[in-house]
Amino acid sequence: MAVDIESFYRSHGPMVLRRCRRLLRDEAKAVDAMHDVFVEILRRKDSLDASSPAGLLLTTATHVCLNRLRSERRKPEDRDDEMLFHIAAMENPTNAESRTLAGRILDRLFSGQPESTRLIAVLHYVDRLTLEEVASEVGLSVSGIRKRLRTLKERLPAVTGEA
Amino acid sequence: MARATDKVPDWLLERLSAGELAHAQATELRQRLRAQGEEYRLSALSASDAEILSALPPGRIVPEIERRVTLSADCARPARPHRLRPLLAMSAVAACAAGLAVMLVVRNPGTGTKTPTDEVPPEIIGVKGEVKPVLRIYRKTASGSELLRAHAAVHRGDTLQIRYLAAGKRFGVIASIDARGQITFHLPEAPGLAVALDRDGERALPHAYELDDSPGFERFLFVTSDAAFATAEVVQALKSGAALPASLTSFELPLKKETP
Numbered sequence: 001m002a003v004d005i006e007s008f009y010r011s012h013g014p015m016v017l018r019r020c021r022r023l024l025r026d027e028a029k030a031v032d033a034m035h036d037v038f039v040e041i042l043r044r045k046d047s048l049d050a051s052s053p054a055g056l057l058l059t060t061a062t063h064v065c066l067n068r069l070r071s072e073r074r075k076p077e078d079r080d081d082e083m084l085f086h087i088a089a090m091e092n093p094t095n096a097e098s099r100t101l102a103g104r105i106l107d108r109l110f111s112g113q114p115e116s117t118r119l120i121a122v123l124h125y126v127d128r129l130t131l132e133e134v135a136s137e138v139g140l141s142v143s144g145i146r147k148r149l150r151t152l153k154e155r156l157p158a159v160t161g162e163a
Numbered sequence: 164m165a166r167a168t169d170k171v172p173d174w175l176l177e178r179l180s181a182g183e184l185a186h187a188q189a190t191e192l193r194q195r196l197r198a199q200g201e202e203y204r205l206s207a208l209s210a211s212d213a214e215i216l217s218a219l220p221p222g223r224i225v226p227e228i229e230r231r232v233t234l235s236a237d238c239a240r241p242a243r244p245h246r247l248r249p250l251l252a253m254s255a256v257a258a259c260a261a262g263l264a265v266m267l268v269v270r271n272p273g274t275g276t277k278t279p280t281d282e283v284p285p286e287i288i289g290v291k292g293e294v295k296p297v298l299r300i301y302r303k304t305a306s307g308s309e310l311l312r313a314h315a316a317v318h319r320g321d322t323l324q325i326r327y328l329a330a331g332k333r334f335g336v337i338a339s340i341d342a343r344g345q346i347t348f349h350l351p352e353a354p355g356l357a358v359a360l361d362r363d364g365e366r367a368l369p370h371a372y373e374l375d376d377s378p379g380f381e382r383f384l385f386v387t388s389d390a391a392f393a394t395a396e397v398v399q400a401l402k403s404g405a406a407l408p409a410s411l412t413s414f415e416l417p418l419k420k421e422t423p
Contacts, residue, residue, distance in 0.1 A: 005228060006221045013224065014215035015177050015208075022173065031219065039231045054181035058174060127172045130165045136188065137174075 003045045009038060012053060016061050023065035023084060023122075025077060033068060037061045055137065062119055080126050087121045117148045124149060165191075167198050180208050226328055226365030234307045297328040298337065298385035298414050299365065316421045319376045325349055325383070326367045329360035332387035332412065336394050337368070340401040342379025342420075349383075354394045360387065378420055385414040 016037050020030035037060045069088035076082035120138060123129045124145070131149075135142045171179075171192050178184050179192050196202045301308040303322040311317070325337060327350075334357035337350040350368055351358050360366070374381070386397045388411045400407050407413055 006225050009221050009225055009228070010216065012181075013219070013221075014212040015181070017215055017219070018173070018177070018211065035224065035228050035231060038228045042228065042232045052178075052181075052183040054178055054183050058177060123174065127174045128170070129172050129174060130169070133165060133172070133175065137178075 003042060005038065005042060008041070008053070012057050013038075015054060016057050019058055019061040020065055023062065023126075024068060025081065029068065033061070033064050036064050040064065059119060062122055063116075066118055066122070083125050084122065087118050087125070117151065120145060120148050165195070167195055169195065170199065171195050171201065171204070176204055176208065180205055222328070222330065226326075229364060230326075296330045296332050296335070296385060296387040296412055296414055298383055298416050299326045299328070300324070300383065300416060300418070301326065303371070311416075311418060313416055314419050317374055317381065317418045318421055319374055321374045322371050323374065324367055324371045326365050327360070327385055328365045329362045329387060331362050332360060333362065333389050334358065334391050335360045335385060335387040336392075336397045337383065337385050338394070338397050338401060339381050339383040341377040341381050343377055344402065345377065346398060346401055348394065351394070354398070357386070357388065357392050357394065374420070376422075378422065380420055381418045383416040383418070385416075387412045387414075 013034065017030055017034045020033040020037070021027065024030045024033060037057060040060050041057065066084070066088040069084055076085050120134055120140075123134045123137060124131065129137065131142050131145050134140075135145045138145075140148075175184070175192055179189055182189075184192070193202075196204065300311045301324045302311055302317065303324070308324065311323075317323070327335065327337065329335060335350065336348075336357045338346055338348050340346045348354060349370075349372075352370075382401070384397060384401055386392075386400070386407060390410060392408075392411060396407060396411065399405050400413070
């Protein structure tokens with residue numbers, strides 16, 4: 001995937017910043033995270049699929065923000081925020097997020113394997129996508145999404161309210 | 164299955180706006196927006212785009228992204244199996260960032276307390292999208308580098324990498340003066356004429372510098388112009404504090420030298 005970073009930023013930077021703002025709720029941190037999203041894209045540009053750059057960037061931004069939230073010490077502002085903190089703190093049952101920062105962000109995405117459970121959880125519980133919409137976004141079946149979320153519900157009953 | 168009354172999530176709204184959704188899904192989402200009287204959310208994205216690009220223009224963001232890419236590549240590179248001379252080893256990251264680096268020992272004081280300036284955006288940026296020439300100085304740290312703010316404390320032995328953003332200006336001079344009045348030319352490295360600048364993006368000078376033990380301060384000046392000019396004009400401004408000619412634009416970055 002050829003990346004002209006300036007035009008890429010012009011066309012998608014604002015979208016990435018909005019995503020980071022939504023998840024981090026802090027302007028300075030969101031701007032900082034936005035930089036890192038593009039860094040990840042540039043570092044992996046040779047292995048990227050350019051067919052849906054917005055989806056790629058939104059996914060990358062979500063992972064970058066989750067990793068930052070993992071080390072945050074602030075108090076959650078509301079239920080969505082609390083959910084994000086719980087998801088961010090999770091170890092991914094499918095093991096994708098247990099390596100280095102770069103590795104845990106995008107290895108799974110770029111290798112064409114199923115998306116991580118953390119992203120699925122954010123899309124469903126925080127962004128309020130339906131199971132069908134999540135399935136469409138991450139390329140899994142609805143039953144596959146249900147299965148992933150079932151694991152999550154066992155870990156987060158108080159937050160999901162669905163033990 | 165989403166109902167017609169379900170609010171369209173921002174995630175899908177962004178994907179819809181980017182034109183990345185399948186026709187059927189895009190149609191369904193547009194119908195939901197219409198039914199809820201929320202079609203304005205799509206146009207609001209365009210307005211938000213313009214607002215963000217005005218506040219955070221590519222000229223400000225892209226150089227920082229490129230710098231981080233360079234640093235991450237340096238971090239990923241395995242260590243050499245044998246030691247370099249100490250000064251060269253210290254400059255390795257800055258050297259790679261510059262593409263070709265030679266270590267120079269300049270002057271200045273102190274020891275190693277660090278200023279907490281990690282990844283702070285530059286303080287002097289044009290308003291409403293206007294980008295001005297900027298000088299940025301990074302200090303080598305154990306894990307990478309840190310951007311130094313004006314009046315940041317520096318110490319003898321600190322390794323500094325100077326980078327500039329020409330913002331379209333054609334010619335430039337970078338020089339510094341210490342408390343003893345000694346002037347050091349960084350770009351060009353000797354008195355003469357201003358050099359032609361790389362006008363796109365943030366550029367690193369080919370050398371990193373290690374500060375010596377001269378006390379007080381080190382004041383860096385980046386002078387630019389669309390026309391050629393002599394370094395003598397910069398020397399005059401550094402030594403006497405005289406105003407520069409109107410045709411010249413300057414950016415000043417003073418650093419405070421601390422002794423142990």
